[in-house]
Amino acid sequence: MAAAIGLRGDYDARSLRAIAKRSKDGPQARRLLALASIYDGGARSEAAKIGGVTLQVVRDWVLRFNAGGPDGLVDRKAPGQPSRLDATHRAALAALIEEGPTPAIHGVVRWRIVDLCQWTFEEFRVVVSEQTMSRDLRKMGYRKL
Numbered sequence: 504m505a506a507a508i509g510l511r512g513d514y515d516a517r518s519l520r521a522i523a524k525r526s527k528d529g530p531q532a533r534r535l536l537a538l539a540s541i542y543d544g545g546a547r548s549e550a551a552k553i554g555g556v557t558l559q560v561v562r563d564w565v566l567r568f569n570a571g572g573p574d575g576l577v578d579r580k581a582p583g584q585p586s587r588l589d590a591t592h593r594a595a596l597a598a599l600i601e602e603g604p605t606p607a608i609h610g611v612v613r614w615r616i617v618d619l620c621q622w623t624f625e626e627f628r629v630v631v632s633e634q635t636m637s638r639d640l641r642k643m644g645y646r647k648l
Contacts, residue, residue, distance in 0.1 A: 507547060508565050511572070516542035522573045534564050534576040541565075587629050588639050595626065597643060616640070 516539040523535035537554035541547065541561075551561045567575040588596070596619065604611045604618070611618050616633045619640070623631050631639075 508562065508569070510538065510541060510565060511569050514542070514572070516540070519573070526573075528577055530578055531573070531576045534568075535573060537561060538564060538568055538576075586635060586639055587631055588623070588635075592623065592627055592629060593639065593643060596623065596640075600640075600645060 519535045519539040519542060523532040523539070526532040526535065533554055537550040537556075540550045540553050547558055547561050551558050554561060554564070564576060569575075599622065600614060600619075604614055606612050609618070609622075616636050620631050620633055620636050623629050623636070
């Protein structure tokens, strides 16, 4: 069995408890209190009981704490899937929007999100939901379509 990963030397149990007390993030406070028990000389299994998690999760907390300090224990937002539209698609889309629709060709007198989704599919064979198209258009500076 490998040796336990040590905790940072610039904090102690008292400082972690003080930070946990000031924290507005409940999960971060729970993690800090579990790590404070390790600083007090408690076993990792005891810290796991305090945190309500397994030993592997406590190990992950120790790694996050060592890398980022107390702020490393705050839950981060998941990045999500990247947009399906790349720079080429966005440039073509911007040119199309600025030019405006031709009723005889496009069959519409003004662009709607659903029309732009259909055009993107026909032009590039890229399926984009209306929500994604709307989000990307807002990032490009277009608000009302």
